Amino acid sequence: MTDVSNDVREFASQEYQYGFSTDLDTDAVPKGLSEDVIRLISAKKHEPDWLLEWRLRAYRHWITLEEPHWQNVHYGPIDYQDIIYYAAPKPKPQLASLDEVDPELRTMFDKLGISLAEQERLSGVAVDAIVDSVSVATTFKRKLADVGVIFCSFSEAVQNHPELVRPYLGSVVPYRDNYFATLNSAVFTDGSFCFIPKGVHCPMELSTYFRINAADTGQFERTLIVAEEGAEVSYLEGCTAPMRDKNQLHAAVVELVALEGARIKYSTVQNWYPGDADGRGGIYNFVTKRGKCAGANSKISWTQVETGSAITWKYPGVILQGDNSVGEFYSVALTANHQQADTGTKMIHIGKNTHSTIVSKAISAGHGQNTYRGLVKTLRSAEGARNHTRCDSLLLGSDSGAHTFPYIEVKHPSAQVEHEASTSKISEDQLFYCRQRGISEEDAVSMIVNGFCREVFKELPMEFAVEAQRLLSVSLEGSVG
C-alpha cells in the first residue's frame, strides 16, 4: 500500500516533457478587449463586413453575460482585459514548399515528434500546422483538391469560400451559446476549415496541431467541418504547449455539420501544459465542441484523450436531428498533480431511431479531480431513440477525486436510455498478479491503466492510438514504481 502511495507521489510529480518555448517574432495587438480590438482583428484579417458584424454582435452579447461558475473546477478570476487577443507570427512571404517554413518552427515541431516533412512522406497525414493563431503551412492541399476536399485555415476559407463558411458558421454553436463560445465568436483569430463535398470519402486523415506559443496569448480557435451528403472524413487534433507560469486561457469552438448519410470522426489528443506539481500555471482549456447530424443516417463520433491542461472543461456533443442518425463519444481523461477536468458529452435526440453511445474513462492521480458530466436528452419527437452510457473512474491515491454527474431527460416512452458507472481504485489483485510474474509495479500500473482505456483507444486512428498510449505511459511514469 505504501509502495503504491510512493509510486503515486512520484507519478504525480512527473515533469512536463514538452515544456519549452520557441522564440518567434510575434505580431500582437495590445492587451484587452473592446470593439476597437475586434475591428482591428477583423481588419488585419481582411474580413468581409458580415463577419465583422457577426463578431460585434457576439461581443455586444458577451458583455451582457456573466462568467459561469457551476462547473466542478476551481480557478482564480480571469482578467479578460489582460489577454492579448491576437498574435500572429510576423507575416512571411507565401511559402511554396515546406523548405520555406521557419527553421525555428520546424525545430519546434521536430521536438514534438511531428516533423512536417516526415509526416508528408511517411504517415500520409495532411497537417495544417497552427502556431499561435495563424496557419503557417498546409500540406497535401493539392491531393485533397483533386477530390474536391477543401482543407485550409479558417481565414483562407473566409477569403476564398465565403459561400461555404457563412451558412454554417454558428449554425451548430450559435454566438449566443455560452460565455466562452460567445467570447470566441467575438475574437477568434483562426482555425481550420474543412469541407467534404457530396459523396466524397476523404482519402486521408486530416490533422491539425495546435500550439500556444506567445506568453499571455489566449487562443481562440474556430474549427468548422462540413460533410455533405454521403461524405466521410476523419479529423485529428493534437496539442502540446510550452511551459508558462501564468495561466493561459484557451476558449476554442469546434462545429461539425453532417448532412444526410455523412460521417465525421473527430479525434483529439490534448496534452497542454498542466501546471507544475503545486498546481501553478497551466492552461485553462474551456472549449465548446458540438456536432450536428443534420441529415438522416448521418454519424458523428468524438474521441478524446485528455491528459494535459490545468483545467479541462468541455462537453463535445451531438445534436441528433436527422432520423436514424448516430452519435458517439469516447473519452479518456487523466488528471494528475493538481489538474482538474470537468468533461463529458451532450447527446440531444431529436430525430426518430437516433442512437448514441458514450464511453468515458477517467483516471485521477495525486490531487487530480476528474468529473464526468453528461446530458442525454430525448425529445418527444425522438421515437425509438436509444442511448447507452458507460463511465468508469479509476483512482490512484487517496487525495484524488472522481465525480460522475449524468443528466438523463426522457420524453418519449419508446426511448431506451441506460447509464452505468463504476468507480474504484486500481485493483490490488491485478497489481499483485502482475508483480508476481516479475512485472515492475510501474509497468503493471501502466498496463492496467492502458487496459482500462482500451475501449476508447481502439476508436482512435492508428497514429493517435500510438501517441495516446505513449502519453498515458509518460504521464504514469514516476506515478508508479
Added chain:
Amino acid sequence: MTTVTSTARTSATAAPTVAELLSRLGFRPSGPSPAWLTQARHASLGWATARGFPTLKDEDWKYTRLGPLLDVPFERAGDGDGAGRRVSPAMIDALTIDAASTRLVFVNGLFAAELSLLTDLPEGVTVTNLASVLAEGGAGLEPFFSRPFGEYDHAFTAINTVLAEDGAFIQVAADALITAPIELVFLSDAHGPPVMANPRSLILAGPRSRVAVVETYAGTSGGVTCTNAVTQVVLDEGARVEHYKIQDEPDAAFHLALLDVRQGPGSRFSSGSVALGSKIARNEVRVRLEGEGAEAGIDGLYLPRGDQHHDNPILIEHAAPRCTSRQLYKGIVDERGHGVFNGRIIVWPDAPGTDASQTNKNLLLSDHAEVDTRPRLEILTDDVKCAHGAAVGALDEEALFYLRSRGVPYEAARALLTYAFARELLDLIESESLRTHVETLVAGRLSTDSDGTGAHSGD
C-alpha cells in the same frame, strides 16, 4: 388559531418572497417555547429570508417548478378541530395497517389525541407528540433545531424550523426491540383557504435498539394544502431502524418532505417510500453515515400520472470508514406525469472502504410522460467501490406479445408487466402486513386509469 395576516400581494404574477410567505403564515417568534427554540427559529428565519426560495437554477431543484406552489396564498393551518373538521376515525382506520398498532395522528401538522392510539406501549419506547415534549422544555432537543445550515439546506426546511409546532416524538431505549411498527398518520384537511402544515418529527434509536416506523400522508379532497414535513432520525451504535413512507395526498395537494438520518457505528437504516399522490411532491432523503460500518438501504417507488410531479432527491454521505449504502428507486410514469430521480452519493476523504451503489429504473407508459434522472457520484478518496446505473424505457414488447399470444388481453398484460416492475421494491418490505397494505395500494393504482382514454402508446 385564527391568525390571518396580510394576504395582500401587489402583483398576481410575482412569486412571494420567503418573508412574505412567512408573514402570511403568521410567524410568532415569541411563543411559549423554550428560549433556544425561539433563537433557532429566528436564525432559520434570517437564513431563509436571505437565501430565498430555490429556483430551477439550483441543481437540486432543476426539474421542479415551484411556481404553482408559490402562487397559492397559503395560510397557517389550524388543527381543524371543531365543526369544520372532516376527519373521522373511520378514515384513519382505512389508512392504517393494523387497527391495534400504536399510532399518532396529526391533522394539518397538529396532534389529534382523540384519533391516536397510545395504549399498551411496549417497554423501552416513548411515543408522544413533539409539542408535549417542547412544553416540558424539550431537554436535549436543541441540536435538532439548531443544526448549522449547510450546502444542501433550502428555504423549505428552514421554514419548517420557523413554524413547526408539532409532530411525532419516538425515543427507543438501549437494547429495546420494538417489533410492531409504529404508525404516524399525517392528514391535511382544508375546507376554506389553502393551508400549509409544517410537521416535525424525531425518531431517536438508542444503542442496539430496533424499531419500525410507518409514515402515512393523506388528506381530504376539496381544498388546497401544502405539507412541508421534516423527520429527523438518529441511530446510535448498532441500532436498527426501518422507516416506511406512504404519500397518498389528494391530487390538488403539495407535498415537500425531508427525511434526515444520522447513523452511528454499525447501525442499519432502511427506508422504503411509495409516492402516489399530490400535484407536486418532493420527497427528499439525506443520510449521513457517521459511524464506522454503518449500513443504509434507501428505496422508493413513485407513480406519477395525470399532471403529477414526483421528485426524489437523495443524498448519501459516507463520512466514516467501511460503510455500505444502497439505493433502488423505480418510477412508473403515466399520462402527463413527470418523475425525477436526483440521487447523490458523496464519499468524503475519511471514508475508506466505502461500498456504495445506486440504481434508478423508470417505465414510461405514455407519450406525454417524462422522466429526468441524475444519479451522481462524488468521490474524494481512492479506496472505494461505487457503482450506479439508470435506465429509462417502455414495457418490453416481446413480453407483451408473449402474454397476448397466450390469450391475456392487452390491458391486462400491460398491467401485469407494470406490476411486475414494481414488485422488486415491494418485496423489500419486511413486515408482511405492511407489504400487503402497500401491494393493495400499488395494485389499485395500476389497475385504474384515471382518464381511461387510450393515451398510451398502443401496440
